[in-house]
Amino acid sequence: MSDSGSTFETPGTQVALEVASGGPSEGDGHRTAVPIPTARLDDPHLQEAARFPRRTEAIIALFLLVGIGGVAAFGAAYVQNAPSWVLALSMGVGLFAMGVGLTAWGKYLMPQGPFVEDRHPLANSRRDQEAMAAALVERTGVVVKRRKLLGGLLGGGMGIFGIVTLFPLLRSLGPLPGKTLFTTGWKSGTYLVDSTGTRIHKDQMSVGGILTVYPQGKENTDRGQAVDQTVLIRAQLTDLVTMKSRANWAPTGYVAYSKVCTHLGCPVGLYEQLLELLVCPCHQSMFNVRDGAVPVFGPAPRPLPQLPLYIDSTGFLRAQRGYNQPVGPGFWERTTEGNGTA
Amino acid sequence: MITTEGPRARTRRQVQQSHGKYGRVQVAVNELDERLGLARGGRIFLDKLFPDHWSFMLGEIALYSFVVLLATGVFLTLYFVPSQTIVTYHGVYKPLDGIKMSEAYASTVNISFAVRAGLLIRQMHHWAADVFIGSIVVHMARIFFTGAFRKPRELNWVIGLTMLILGILNGFLGYSLPDDLISGTGIRIAYSILESIPFVGSYLAFWLFGGEYPGNIIIERFYIIHVLIIPLVLLGMVGAHLGLLVRQKHTQFRGKGRTEHNVVGSPMFPTFMAKTTGFLLMVTGALALLGGLAQINPIWQFGPYEASKISYAVQPDLYMGFLDGALRIMPSWQWTGWGHTIPWEVLFPAIIFPGLLFNLCFAWPALERWFTGDNAMHNLLDRPRDRPKRTAAGAAVFALVFTLFCASATDVIANYFGVSLNATLWFFRAAVILVPIVTYYLTWRVCVEMLHGGRHMGKRKRAMVVSRTPEGEYVAAPSDMRPGDEHSELRPAPVPEQIDMEPLEPVGATTTVSSPGIRRVRR
Incomplete structure (x- = not known):
């Protein structure tokens, strides 16, 4: 110890402890600890701790019996293909009771100690x-x-x-991002379809209606579901101008926004009809449908990209062109397009 | 060649006569010792002492729930199909009949309804994961507030913290595997978080997911990380954790006969072995009860994942709550310029904040050594009040994490209490700053008060003096404790309040009654 250079606390501590605990405490039931190797068979340290060992043994035996009954019942319940609450009750109560019994055996019927051993300094000289x-x-x-x-x-x-x-x-884990994140399945003239692939007619929805739409032919693809998903809302009966530069983007009140939240990409699946707010259920970002889906609340930093629509001669809704910016959450290569009022 | 002349079956008595008092066990020990030399070390190991305190079993809960996780997890791998191939479900659960879903989801529904005891095992596995992480956190709180991480045990602190992080990560991967509507949304969020890292984010996301979200390989990849890679690392770390514990021996609280240089407790064999094995059974039994009686993650109610669908009130599992809360209350501060975007609104709460938090935890033992200049070995534990600043700092961190955890329920709170979501959000934005500060101050104050005001502390009561009044009434009153009181037997035995690092003055020189022989340390 002295040549080891290890720095246990100064001896003062020990003195303090000895003084502190060396008071009139002989009759308090605490024994001075002994090392196990030197403990003799008649040493009180090796006697069991329980005051009434027979009674304790009986109680422990009871617990172990409950345990045996429980695990046996579990076996029977398993054979009978019982519902899981029966399986849980039999196995849980059985194991728990057995555990209590074994722990009590250790605590009350095994050598009670306390024993002491020296700590040898870890450090060498x-x-x-x-x-x-x-x-x-x-x-x-x-x-x-x-x-x-x-x-x-x-x-x-x-x-x-x-x-x-x-x-x-x-x-080899995967392809490079390239321009993938900048593209969607929406092209000039793409028909809007619902999840069954049906085109959307201009008389189909009433004011306040909402529908998730996909580019025609993509409605059953992973990418169509995850990236191209777009929410179509009929806000009014007349043409809606969400921003000055988007004069003819929402004919007869049909307005379409990317359904991928600009915060973390959850589907913006809730529509608060009275306030005309799109709400993301994940982190409660809210987007004002009327003025270009500008976020009015929550952590989303950018508006939902708007899809410019037109109604063709047969009355079906189609996209004028694709989104003018990447949809979904931000990433390093994303340019500043669509950040504000553009 | 075997003949009838060979050794016949012998009685125990004969064995004892030829092998000594301990019979065949002696023979086995001898044979092993001659090859491995383990008799001496083995004896020392059987005698190894474990100090007793209820708080020392918290780590055992973690260990045994890990055992349950491994056992139930092996069962689940026998039935789970890690595949995103779309199938049409025609199983025993009729409400989903005819619905298209991934094989992962279908097989999980199958485990829940068609496999015998499948639901019990699946829910036990999920509960065990929550208990595993929860008990690690509580165990680490015990380690932290009692100063058990100090020299020489810093390495074990680091290993434990790494296991916590791996546990959280593996929990997330695990509950993502069923490919249900809630966990699928979680995967989507994880993808977006990866994507938010500057310079490399989109590359990392593409490489992990094998392409753009959702890809068709992520369940398979999560599966192999969840069932092989992380459990393997965890297993190794559990071994190292316990190995270090044996090598460095347990810490112990201060008490009679306990010093920095000894260990007082009960022996490994049989006492500790019996108690801890019993505890293993109790933890397993409790998890079985939870698994069968308390429903958790009923994926058949959520439905299979579809990228364009989502349900209301989507919350992650318990241990991810604080990150979700951080994401919710973060203001929408993105940075754009030079044709690039840094999404701080994601990057800070989901990457930088947990990075800072966990690195602070990793560095704490070194930081504390540096601040206090205390480079000594510590085998005796502090009481939390003994180190007001450390305790206050720990409480503040817990308060911060807990506030963030509550913030992950803003929508539910707003809905349940009928308050505006806006007000709830701003409440949590303020609380996340104020609550830790207030907690720090209050904790520090309470510790200081307990440290310096504790005249009647300790287990020992003051002696009572019973006197009889002239009317015959008996009155009990606490005995006087005057300085220099000759009736030393009436003096309460001193309880160590705070152990001085300096050499002690001779007993009797100190005259303060409340703590004879003990000096308080100014901090």
Whole structure:
């Protein structure tokens, strides 16, 4: 201990403790702890803790019996294909009771102690520590530094291999983003269809109605569902101008916004009809349908992109062109398009 | 060649006569010892002492729920199909009959309704995950507030914290696997969070998901990470955690006969072994009761995941709540410029904040050593009040996380109490700053008061003096405790309030009655 250089607390602490606990406490039922190896069979430390061992044993036996009954009942219930509450009750009560019994056995009927053992300092002597450091430093100096060329070559080779390994490891996991995040399935003239693939007629929806629409032919694809999903709302009967630059985007009050929240990409699936707000159920961002889905509440930073619509000669709703900006949450390569009132 | 002349079956007595007092066990020990040399170390291990305190079992809850997780998880792998291939369901659960869903979802519904004891095991697995993470947090709180992380145990603190993070991560991956409507939304959010990282975000998201969201491989990838990679790492870390615990021995609270240089407790074999095995059974039994009686994650009610569908009041599992709360109350501050976007509204609450939080936790042992200059070995535990600043800091962090957790229910709170969502949001935006500060101050104050005002603290009561009045009435009153009182037997035995690091003055030199022989440390 003295040569180890380890720094346990100063001896003062120990003195303090001994003074603190060495008071008139002989009759308080606490025994002075002894080391186990020296405890003799007649040592009170090795006696069981329970005051009435027979009674304790009987109670523990009762618990163990309940346990046996429980796990046996579990087996029977399993064979009978019983409902899960029966399985749970039999297995849970059985195991729990058995656990209580075993714990009580340990606590009341096994050597009560307390026992004490010394803590040996973990640290070795200063000399050992120095020897270790010396071996590391000196051998490195003598053996490795003398062959700088070999060391450099080996390090370089391993380094190159490490970097080269990264390519197949990472690159084969998936494609590069490229321009994928900037495109959707909406093109000029694409028909709006609902989830069954039916086109939307201009007389189909009444004011206040809402429908999730997809580009025709994409309604059953992953990408159509996840990226192209668009919410179509009929806000009024006459043409709606959500922003100055979007004069003819919402004919006869049909207005379409990307359904992918600009916060974290959840579907903006709630429509507060009276306030004309689209609400994202995930983090409660709210978008004003009338003025270009500008966020009025919550963490979403940008308006939902608006899809310009027109009604063709047969009365069906179609897209004038695709979205003018990436849909969904922000990412590093995203440009500033569509951030505000554009 | 076996002949009838070979050794015949012998009685126990004969075995004892030839092998010594302990018979065949002696033979086995001898044989093993000759090959492995474990007799001495084994004996020491059997004698290893475990100090007793109720709070020391919190880590055991975590350990045993991990055991339950492994066992129930193996069962689930036998029936779960990690595939996003779309199938039409025609199983025993009629409300979903004819509905298109992924094989992952269909097989999970199948486990819940068609596999014998499947629902019980599935819900036990889910409950065990919640209990695992919850008990780790409570266990770490115990470690933190009692100072058990101090030298020499910093490494075990780091391992434990890493296990907590891995546990949270694996919990998320696990509840994502059924591919139901709620967890699918969680995956979508995870994708967007990855995407928000500057420079590499979209690349990371594409590589993890095998392309643009949703891709068709994410369930398979989550599956192999969930059932193999993280459990393997966790298993190794559990081993290291326990190995270090054995090597460095348990900490213990201050008390009679307990010093920095010894361990007082009950032996590994048989006492501790019996108690801890019993506790394993109790934890398993409790999880079985929860798994069969308390419904959790009823995915058949949520329906299969479709990217354009969502349900109201989508909340993640318990342990992800604080991150969801952070995402909710963060203002919508994105940065754009030079043709690029940094979505701070996602990046800060979902990446930077948890990064700071966990790194603060990782660094705490080093920070505390640096601030206090205390580089000594510590095997005796503090009471939380002994270190007011540490306790206050820990309480503040818990208050912060708890406030964020509550903030993940803004919509439910607004709905339930009939208050405006706007007001709820602003309440939490203020609370997340104020609550930790107030908690810090209050905790610090309470600790200081307890530390310096505790005249009657401790288990020992003051002696009572019973006297009889002339009318015959008996009156009990606490005995006087005057300085220099000769009746030393009436003096309460001192309870160590705070142990001084300096050498102690001789007993008797200190005259304060409340703590003879003990000095308080100014902090």
